[in-house]
Amino acid sequence: MSTRVVVSGLFSKSYSSLDGSIKNKVLDFVVKLQERPDLTGLDLKTPEGVRDPRIKTARVNDFWRAVLIELPRASGYVLVAVKPHDDAYTYAAKLRFGVNEVTGALDVVDAAALNKAITQASAVSSTQPRRTPVLSGIRARDLRRFGIDTDIAERLVTITDEDQLLTVAEELPGVQGNAVLDLAAGRGVDEVWADLIAEVESNIDTGDLLGALDRPQSRLVFTDGSIEELRAALESDLKAWRIWLHPLQRRLAYHNGWKGPYRVTGGAGTGKTVTAIHRARHLAQRLDEEASDAKVLFTTFTRNLAQNIESQLTELAGPELMRRRVDVVNIDSLAQRVLRIGDGARLTLRKDDDPGVLQAWETARAAAAEEWDISFLQSEWNEVVLAQGIEERAEYLTVSRSGRGRRISRLQRADLWAVFERFTQLLNAQNLITFTRAAARAATIAAQLNPHEAPVFDSGIRRGALPKYRYVVVDEAQDLHPAHWRLIRALVPHDSDDLFIVGDAHQRIYGKPIVLSRYGIETRGRSRRLTVNYRTSREILDWSLKVAYGHAVDDLEGDTESLAGARSAFRGPVPEARGFDSSRQEHSALIDKLQSWRRDGVTWSQMAVVTRSNRRVADLADTLSTGGVPAAEVGAGTDENALGEVVRVMTMHRAKGLEYRAVAIVGVSQRELPPRGVRELKEPEREVAWARERGLVYVAGSRAREYLYISWAGERSELLAGTVIDEGELRGGRALP
Ligand SMILES: Nc1ncnc2c1ncn2[C@@H]1O[C@H](COP(=O)(O)OP(=O)(O)OP(=O)(O)O)[C@@H](O)[C@H]1O
Numbered sequence: 001m002s003t004r005v006v007v008s009g010l011f012s013k014s015y016s017s018l019d020g021s022i023k024n025k026v027l028d029f030v031v032k033l034q035e036r037p038d039l040t041g042l043d044l045k046t047p048e049g050v051r052d053p054r055i056k057t058a059r060v061n062d063f064w065r066a067v068l069i070e071l072p073r074a075s076g077y078v079l080v081a082v083k084p085h086d087d088a089y090t091y092a093a094k095l096r097f098g099v100n101e102v103t104g105a106l107d108v109v110d111a112a113a114l115n116k117a118i119t120q121a122s123a124v125s126s127t128q129p130r131r132t133p134v135l136s137g138i139r140a141r142d143l144r145r146f147g148i149d150t151d152i153a154e155r156l157v158t159i160t161d162e163d164q165l166l167t168v169a170e171e172l173p174g175v176q177g178n179a180v181l182d183l184a185a186g187r188g189v190d191e192v193w194a195d196l197i198a199e200v201e202s203n204i205d206t207g208d209l210l211g212a213l214d215r216p217q218s219r220l221v222f223t224d225g226s227i228e229e230l231r232a233a234l235e236s237d238l239k240a241w242r243i244w245l246h247p248l249q250r251r252l253a254y255h256n257g258w259k260g261p262y263r264v265t266g267g268a269g270t271g272k273t274v275t276a277i278h279r280a281r282h283l284a285q286r287l288d289e290e291a292s293d294a295k296v297l298f299t300t301f302t303r304n305l306a307q308n309i310e311s312q313l314t315e316l317a318g319p320e321l322m323r324r325r326v327d328v329v330n331i332d333s334l335a336q337r338v339l340r341i342g343d344g345a346r347l348t349l350r351k352d353d354d355p356g357v358l359q360a361w362e363t364a365r366a367a368a369a370e371e372w373d374i375s376f377l378q379s380e381w382n383e384v385v386l387a388q389g390i391e392e393r394a395e396y397l398t399v400s401r402s403g404r405g406r407r408i409s410r411l412q413r414a415d416l417w418a419v420f421e422r423f424t425q426l427l428n429a430q431n432l433i434t435f436t437r438a439a440a441r442a443a444t445i446a447a448q449l450n451p452h453e454a455p456v457f458d459s460g461i462r463r464g465a466l467p468k469y470r471y472v473v474v475d476e477a478q479d480l481h482p483a484h485w486r487l488i489r490a491l492v493p494h495d496s497d498d499l500f501i502v503g504d505a506h507q508r509i510y511g512k513p514i515v516l517s518r519y520g521i522e523t524r525g526r527s528r529r530l531t532v533n534y535r536t537s538r539e540i541l542d543w544s545l546k547v548a549y550g551h552a553v554d555d556l557e558g559d560t561e562s563l564a565g566a567r568s569a570f571r572g573p574v575p576e577a578r579g580f581d582s583s584r585q586e587h588s589a590l591i592d593k594l595q596s597w598r599r600d601g602v603t604w605s606q607m608a609v610v611t612r613s614n615r616r617v618a619d620l621a622d623t624l625s626t627g628g629v630p631a632a633e634v635g636a637g638t639d640e641n642a643l644g645e646v647v648r649v650m651t652m653h654r655a656k657g658l659e660y661r662a663v664a665i666v667g668v669s670q671r672e673l674p675p676r677g678v679r680e681l682k683e684p685e686r687e688v689a690w691a692r693e694r695g696l697v698y699v700a701g702s703r704a705r706e707y708l709y710i711s712w713a714g715e716r717s718e719l720l721a722g723t724v725i726d727e728g729e730l731r732g733g734r735a736l737p
Pocket residue numbers: 240241244245246249266267268269270271272273274275504507533534535656657658659702
């Protein structure tokens with residue numbers, strides 16, 4: 001039988017700094033260890049001076065040695081580090097491990113690094129006698145609940161410098177470090193405990209290493225006899241999201257048996273998509289185990305994002321499971337598929353602001369008794385007729401229009417219905433359909449052709465031709481229209497774990513606030529919020545939060561939600577904002593900025609230039625290329641993986657869900673953001689449209705991992721208020737006065 005090889009969370013620290021050829025050697029080493037640990041070539045030995053004889057080092061090659069912990073009866077090893085020969089011995093001598101008596105986790109600690117961090121933090125704090133500790137209000141005994149040693153806990157609560165506290169948190173084992181970060185972000189002890197630990201067994205056996213390994217708090221990954229998972233993990237440079245989920249992410253992704261739909265919210269970069277991807281794999285595996293004939297549907301808003309998710313999910317789940325069990329498709333393409341099956345028609349989808357669509361409204365309203373505004377007609381059509389799936393005049397005459405602001409009489413309704421009918425006929429005659437109408441029609445078809453009932457022929461359409469979905473996972477839920485929700489609801493039967501929905505209303509850039517329960521999706525009592533931002537530095541997070549600051553949004557269930565408690569685990573440069581007199585100056589400074597990022601080691605493909613207007617994108621890409629910066633436009637169907645080493649130029653809408661090391665947002669001027677059409681809107685449309693514009697800036701800024709640059713020509717946009725002190729300077733990282 002092969003030996004179990006387990007990788008400790010500490011391992012990524014030494015592994016990520018190795019170069020490629022050594023990484024290959026590490027993989028060979030792990031294979032040998034797993035297959036034949038008795039092989040003398042491995043030179044497994046217990047170095048002198050270690051705290052526990054189970055701490056070993058082994059030979060990777062002449063120069064590199066691995067540091068390991070031996071599991072009971074030599075049944076396996078925990079891989080902790082790979083270091084140059086002498087360093088490996090020094091490191092092994094300082095290593096500590098054990099089963100935490102409070103959390104039950106197998107904690108592995110680099111005691112030298114931890115001591116150094118805590119000594120330095122205490123020293124810095126002693127020079128700041130007047131400063132309040134970062135964890136003010138938290139007692140040492142609160143920290144004990146997370147398994148933190150008493151002496152460390154007592155020192156942690158006195159640290160006054162946030163950076164120092166975060167450095168210590170990085171050296172603490174998984175759950176302990178996460179708890180300190182969450183508490184430092186101002187979250188309550190009970191709330192953090194519920195996220196990270198939730199329940200502990202009453203009698204933890206601290207001698208049972210193997211039992212501890214199985215607890216998610218241990219932050220370990222193991223191969224369990226198969227080298228494949230570990231190989232994949234090592235080959236993808238230990239992409240953390242694949243392996244070390246936050247305990248709350250893990251619990252959500254791998255839970256079995258919710259009585260209905262589950263909803264996960266959280267600010268930008270908190271790992272909602274990652275959690276959804278793990279969830280989809282888990283559900284797909286479950287279908288396989290049950291030998292079911294159904295599939296998992298993973299849907300999201302944009303096509304680019306669906307492509308992106310598909311490749312990540314394939315990376316995690318493997319191509320076979322994907323092929324058998326998962327469909328990843330953006331919601332409008334899904335609607336189109338259903339429409340084809342149902343109506344057999346091949347209609348071309350058009351946006352609401354398409355000239356052909358606007359012309360159809362113009363013609364349709366000309367014959368009306370009253371003079372209706374096109375923006376009113378569109379919103380009435382989208383938010384009442386299509387949202388509620390109204391197909392008949394009689395239904396429209398009596399339907400509730402709550403939340404629409406303006407009252408209209410029965411006579412006016414009749415007049416409006418005639419306009420809607422003419423509008424639809426005009427589009428039909430040209431084989432056109434709006435996106436929302438396509439979704440509404442698809443929802444009706446899906447409800448009629450229930451894919452979960454036995455196949456029958458019904459007016460020429462084969463019931464059962466629709467794909468059969470047992471589970472649906474939805475990303476970017478905040479942007480879906482009620483018609484999309486009705487479509488989703490119709491495609492998946494009411495059952496346990498039927499829907500897993502993730503979204504962030506602050507990032508709403510298409511839809512309007514909705515209440516899911518109105519569409520048969522009841523998530524009350526079944527929802528959680530993620531707060532740890534894994535993508536962006538604290539400086540960029542602060543900036544993004546200020547854009548969204550004070551703008552409470554809905555939580556998809558009619559309650560409000562804020563971004564309070566959001567925190568990031570790492571620091572970076574402060575975002576930069578600069579105003580110019582002309583676009584020419586703005587562009588030339590942009591080229592300088594991109595080149596300076598390049599000199600800092602950011603590759604072209606790790607940079608994105610984002611702007612509000614679609615028309616600007618192609619010009620910008622040209623300007624950059626002419627200025628010596630290779631750049632390409634990212635459009636609706638662009639496969640980013642095929643673009644190669646070029647800067648990505650795209651609209652803010654397109655940037656949704658993506659991420660880059662460095663992001664430049666350009667054209668953030670009063671003239672361009674919000675665009676004139678939005679500035680000229682009247683209430684109630686105006687408020688919703690402005691919220692979307694704010695959402696766009698929040699989305700754009702929160703795409704950046706390390707570097708963020710914002711620029712404009714002329715007056716800067718009002719949407720930057722609160723993020724900029726004066727032109728040229730940003731107040732990253734500090735609270736507003
Ligand atoms: N547990 C984790 N450990 C390390 N990295 C993680 C973890 N979870 C997520 N990440 C990383 O954080 C980044 C953001 O994750 P993800 O895209 O899932 O966030 P999101 O909440 O969907 O963001 P947004 O709403 O802004 O699109 C990604 O690079 C992801 O790989």
